[in-house]
Amino acid sequence: EAGVVQSPRYKIIEKKQPVAFWCNPISGHNTLYWYRQNLGQGPELLIRYENEEAVDDSQLPKDRFSAERLKGVDSTLKIQPAELGDSAVYLCASSFMAGGGSYNEQFFGPGTRLTVL
Amino acid sequence: KQEVTQIPAALSVPEGENLVLNCSFTDSAIYNLQWFRQDPGKGLTSLLLIQSSQREQTSGRLNASLDKSSGRSTLYIAASQPGDSATYLCAVSTYDMRFGAGTRLTVKP
DSSP states (O other): OOOOEEEOSEEEEOTTOOEEEEEEOOTTOOEEEEEEEOTTSOOEEEEEEETTEEEEOTTSOTTTEEEEOGGGSOEEEEESSOOGGGOEEEEEEEEOOOTTSOOOOOEEOOOEEEEEO | OOOEEEEOSEEEEETTOOEEEEEEESOOOOSEEEEEEEOTTSOEEEEEEEETTOSEEEETTEEEEEETTTTEEEEEEOSOOGGGOEEEEEEEESSSEEEOOOEEEEEEO
16 A cells, blocks of 8 residues: 655755645545654644545644645645745655544555755 | 653664663553654654553663653663664644654664
C-alpha cells in the first residue's frame, strides 16, 4: 500500500516568489494535515481537513498561505509571496477519523524541504 | 493551550543499553498519544499509538506507557542498537495534535 506522497521533495526559491506543495494521502483516509517543521523543533499544525472542509486553520498565516483540498483527496499548500522565515520542512499527514471525534493514527509523508534565499 | 515537553533533548548510550525517553503534557484531556521516529531529512514514522483509555502499548523492543492524570508518557527501548539512532517525538491529540521538540538518540556501537 502506498504511503502519503508529497512533491516536490526539495524547493529553493528567492524571497517574494510563490511556491506550491502537493500531497496525496493514503487511500481511504478522510483527514489530511499540513504541518511546518523548523529545524530542531517538532512539527506545528498549519491546517487540518476533514474531507473537503478545513476544520482547523487557526495556525495558518492567511496573509500569505493558502490551501485547498478539492474532491477531498489531494491537497495543495501555497505560499505567496515567500519570506526568508518560511524556510522549513512542510509535512503532510493523513488519517482515518471515525465519527465521535476520536483521532486515529496519523501517517506522514517524507516532507518538502523549502529554502528561501 | 496544550504544551508538550520532551526530556532529555539528546541522549547518547552504548549499544545494548535499555533506555527511557520521557514526554509530559499540560492538558490531560487527550484523545491519544503517539510516538514517532524521525531520521535525518526524512518524514515521521509512527511507532506506537496509545488511546486515552489505554495504559501502554508494545511493539517489539518498544514499550510506551501513558499516565493521563499526571500528564506523562514514557517510551522504553530495550537492548538498544545503532539502528535505533534517530529523533523520537511524542505527539498528543486533543482537538489538534501537539508535538514535543523530540529527543535525539545516538546509540554507539
